Amino acid sequence: MDKMIKLGTIGTNWITQQFVEAVKLSKSYDLTSVYSRHEDTAKTFAGKNGATEIFTDLNAFFDDGVFDTVYIASPNSLHFEQAKLAILHGKNVIVEKPAFTNQKQMAQIQEMLADHPDVLYFEAARNIHTPNFHAIEAQLADLDTVQGAEFTYSKYSSRYDQVLAGKEPNVFSLKYAGGALQDLGVYTVYDAVALFGMPQEVAYFPQLIRTGVDGKGTAILSYPEYSVTLNFSKVSNSHMTSEIYGLKDLISIDDAGELRSVTYVDEDNNKQVIANTIDENPMLPEAEDFARVINDPTAKQNHEDYENWRQLSMYVNKLMFNLRQDAHLYFVGEEA
Incomplete structure (x- = not known):
């Protein structure tokens, strides 16, 4: 035990x-x-x-x-x-x-x-540990052609009310490395890198707010044969679905951060729900994954998973930094 x-x-x-x-x-x-x-x-x-x-x-x-x-x-x-x-x-x-x-x-x-x-x-990136994300990975592997994706994750933050009232909460502060990319945007970056790998080129178009951070933004990730668009916001809501494009078919995701429901739509517009698992707690899958590795780090599958997560964390860190560099978005203490 x-x-x-x-x-x-x-x-x-x-x-x-x-x-x-x-x-x-x-x-x-x-x-x-x-x-x-x-x-x-x-x-x-x-x-x-x-x-x-x-x-x-x-x-x-x-x-x-x-x-x-x-x-x-x-x-x-x-x-x-x-x-x-x-x-x-x-x-x-x-x-x-x-x-x-x-x-x-x-x-x-x-x-x-x-x-x-x-x-x-x-790194506690809960979305990539969920059964629904694994269902996306499996369906993506079955697509004959991949032509890119759009991932959206936008939720109005109650802390933005404080910004509008003239305050500067941590999540909207350059001093504390805040902003939309550093919060909800991370989920979309993880989605993209875990599913498609590292892009060749990136561009980030932030919408800055009074405190100097990005309240919302759009990132374009360029791959050899397609692009992936990331949309995220902490100052507005969105109910747009996220999609991964095949040739005539696609994978539709209700939300790039929560991943509550995933649907495969074939070339005849037939829709099949391939994942709709909703855990009692959205952080449970990652907690179980981490425990599995901590308790037996040398087991073959555990070791492979751990190294994959660690490498993915490094890739995401690099991509997040590159996006900020492209937008000339610097935190307090960083060299411009």
């Missing part, structure tokens, strides 16, 4: 809560340790979720916490330093997407992992 993974968390927001609920459903993790800058917040989160210890000092969290794996869901700009601390302390790292903001950070993390071979690193 697999041992329980002792989990520590950084961050007490809604996404951390959702991940904690997912790991409980998986029955593979035991939440032991909670870090927050604020003691009251840490106590509330720990009490709600059954954690046994809280920390408000990050070094003490890693020095003294009784956990072997950490889930990092802090503001984007903090991921890198926190992941480095985790690796140095021998903790497996699950870092919420986007893992890091540039290729230098990613390269340093990979070097550290090479020096700490017992530490595992995962």
